[in-house]
Amino acid sequence: MMQNATARTKGRAAVKPYKTPPQFAGEMLSVLSDIMSVEHVDSVLRKIAGTIAELFSLRRLVIGVFDENEGVFRVRAVYGYEGDREKKIKKFTYTPERLNMDLDERYKIAEDVYLVRPPPGEILKGEEAFYSHLEDISRPRADPRVWHELDYIRFVIKNRDGAQIGFIEVNEPKSDTIPDAATIEAMRIFSQLASVAIENATVYQKQVEIAQRSKFLGDIIAHDINNYNQAVTSYLAMALSSKGVDQKVSNYLERASVSAWNISGLIQRANKLMRIEQEGTENLGPLELGEVLKESIAEVSRNHSEKDVKFDLKLGQHRYFVTGNELANEIFTNIIENAIEYDPHEKVTVEIGVGEFTVEPRKYWCVSVADHGIGIPDSKKNVVFGRFSSGDERLYGSGIGLSIVRAIVEAYHGLVWVEDRVPGEPSKGSVFRVALPMAMGK
Numbered sequence: 366m367m368q369n370a371t372a373r374t375k376g377r378a379a380v381k382p383y384k385t386p387p388q389f390a391g392e393m394l395s396v397l398s399d400i401m402s403v404e405h406v407d408s409v410l411r412k413i414a415g416t417i418a419e420l421f422s423l424r425r426l427v428i429g430v431f432d433e434n435e436g437v438f439r440v441r442a443v444y445g446y447e448g449d450r451e452k453k454i455k456k457f458t459y460t461p462e463r464l465n466m467d468l469d470e471r472y473k474i475a476e477d478v479y480l481v482r483p484p485p486g487e488i489l490k491g492e493e494a495f496y497s498h499l500e501d502i503s504r505p506r507a508d509p510r511v512w513h514e515l516d517y518i519r520f521v522i523k524n525r526d527g528a529q530i531g532f533i534e535v536n537e538p539k540s541d542t543i544p545d546a547a548t549i550e551a552m553r554i555f556s557q558l559a560s561v562a563i564e565n566a567t568v569y570q571k572q573v574e575i576a577q578r579s580k581f582l583g584d585i586i587a588h589d590i591n592n593y594n595q596a597v598t599s600y601l602a603m604a605l606s607s608k609g610v611d612q613k614v615s616n617y618l619e620r621a622s623v624s625a626w627n628i629s630g631l632i633q634r635a636n637k638l639m640r641i642e643q644e645g646t647e648n649l650g651p652l653e654l655g656e657v658l659k660e661s662i663a664e665v666s667r668n669h670s671e672k673d674v675k676f677d678l679k680l681g682q683h684r685y686f687v688t689g690n691e692l693a694n695e696i697f698t699n700i701i702e703n704a705i706e707y708d709p710h711e712k713v714t715v716e717i718g719v720g721e722f723t724v725e726p727r728k729y730w731c732v733s734v735a736d737h738g739i740g741i742p743d744s745k746k747n748v749v750f751g752r753f754s755s756g757d758e759r760l761y762g763s764g765i766g767l768s769i770v771r772a773i774v775e776a777y778h779g780l781v782w783v784e785d786r787v788p789g790e791p792s793k794g795s796v797f798r799v800a801l802p803m804a805m806g807k
Contacts (some may be wrong), residue, residue, distance in 0.1 A: 406441065429441065430563065438532065440455050440460065477523065478553050486502060510542055511541065518535040519533070522560045535552075593631065597625050598625040603623065609630065649690050650690065652687055655719070662678065677714065683719070685730040704736035704765060712735070717733065731799065734797045736786070740793060742791050742793050781798065
């Protein structure tokens with residue numbers, strides 16, 4: 366690939382000889398935590414380039430990574446090049462065929478390591494930016510141990526499946542000599558460790574990009590689509606209020622209006638779920654569960670004023686502090702709403718209590734919300750908190766309400782599950798349990 370190293374010049378100050386691998390070992394371990402940190406690929410590559418240069422006394426090197434979208438290798442990090450040269454080098458792309466030209470058995474000096482030594486004067490058009498002393502490219506080779514302007518060492522970086530995902534190219538050592546076998550082996554080991562860091566960073570970056578795309582799509586749903594839906598709702602309302610609409614058409618309009626309002630509600634809940642998953646762990650602090658439960662009950666009561674609902678809240682004389690934030694109300698509002706919505710009785714009773722729960726070494730306050738509804742069969746208990754579970758609509762609805770519960774509880778490092786109100790008899794109702802880590806009171 367980059368065809369080259371910077372030339373050796375007469376009169377340079379003597380440089381300390383290369384260290385042996387045992388001497389490298391401690392230093393390599395000390396920097397591993399830095400290059401293994403989970404962050405953007407370019408940041409990790411810069412750390413790797415700087416670390417290799419420092420450890421092995423190198424003046425110039427570059428690192429390239431395979432671009433899956435375009436099917437080429439791109440230079441993503443450089444060391445020892447500045448200004449316009451650095452900019453030019455970072456624009457270079459190489460086809461797999463071009464790189465494979467260097468992976469010739471005659472150049473191989475170790476596993477996945479190639480010392481490329483083109484004949485004097487041979488230079489590939491367009492790769493001049495990699496050379497510091499163009500006047501030396503025609504200089505004949507005298508001592509094979511001496512580094513020539515055209516020399517470079519290619520370390521192939523492979524993933525865990527053995528596929529080539531990049532390369533490290535050494536373009537000039539400070540000693541102006543060919544590294545010995547022990548140093549090459551130490552550099553090879555380091556390049557293998559670097560491959561793990563690059564894979565981790567690549568996965569991390571993909572997840573970041575997916576999250577950004579999800580946020581973009583979420584914004585479209587929350588704003589643009591919702592705006593269109595609100596316009597539809599307004600036109601339906603106008604049509605319903607128009608004179609001369611016969612009863613059959615009016616019924617259809619009413620159903621369409623209800624559906625439009627349901628769509629609007631679904632969009633708001635979906636947007637809320639995305640916000641929770643992005644921001645759920647922000648501003649965590651102590652909350653008093655009793656107050657949260659009272660607020661949730663009051664909100665649900667307002668939403669179901671037309672129903673005969675009795676809330677049996679047992680708090681005793683305790684105050685139950687847990688770690689959370691302003692989203693905690695969403696947990697219990699959704700669960701209580703669920704209890705009322707799926708209870709077919711004319712008179713609805715919801716029983717709510719708080720007790721201790723321990724999973725060593727952590728202690729929790731556990732809220733239990735028991736209903737007398739249609740219940741949840743054992744086969745569905747493990748998936749009821751899934752985002753868009755399929756199955757009996759009576760159990761799941763849109764699937765978003767209980768997904769919101771799960772998202773917040775997990776953000777709080779808590780636990781949530783569902784049991785039969787009467788053990789072994791799902792049809793007699795359910796008990797939703799939410800265990801949140803105990804916290805010190807304010």
